[in-house]
Amino acid sequence: MFKHASESQVSITQLMLPSHSNFSGKIHGGHILSLMDQIAFACASKHSRHYCVTASVNRVDFLNPIEVGELVTLKASVNYTGKTSMVVGLRVESQNIQSGEIKHCNSSYFTMVAKDESGKNVKVPGLILDDIQAVRRFARSIARQEQAKTRSSKFKSSEFKFEEHLEFLENQNAKLKL
Template identity: 50%
Template structure:
């Protein structure tokens, strides 16, 4: 497959009213509700680009910057930022709008890595990405950079496990908020 699609061909916006059953005991919308909506919009955006069923492979950085209230509209704007051979990175920006005051808050931004699947549930090659704007070029480059960082972090985790030295670690942890009470 040597096809390419533009970023705008798969851009997707999902808007949903936040209802009382979505709220936690503090009256704010559950983070899990927002995360579920993010997964849904990531699926739609990636499936539109791939022309196939897509599954979530990983989620990066869901930091909640502002709370969402019952009665607000939440809009999730998704865009394919980067593509590999079978994977796509979908950037999602989430905003909430108070329909009475028209105040708009940026609640979070995240990146979902999705993998396209064929009818036999095997990874499927996705179309390449046509980049038209400086923003699209920057986002693609950032996606590539995040992929390289993720590989580096995995290697570092493996190195830490293999090079783990208990006495050095205990010494380093003395300045942290933990108390070691080893059981024999």
């Protein structure tokens, strides 16, 4: 079975309240991460028609602060499907209600895994790639998976060769004392 990404896209908009703010008066990053996880779950569950869990989050960069009183919109779409997993692309934007200004606050990729009633991984519908952007997103997800594999094995403690990395320590705010 195959589905279009548009069949499971989800978006939510929420007013940011003082209770969502941190000590500097900006919206707490943890609150935004929680919303991101919720919408990734909703999107993946809608696509797979199963309960889904978060397996990993690929990089979250907070690009612009979100102010109390702004509307935050989160958009989620399935970018990639494996056997039992999906990569859900997320975009977070904030809007100043008075000025109408919209800011891109962050984008991220959540890998979600579909589960059956007994908690075992279950096969998910494939993705119909119906335009160039869909192909680009799918291919980018594959490339990110390959980069993650290389990253994790290169720095595994049993295989790490510190001599190969000494040049990277030059001009850094660190002092080597071995």
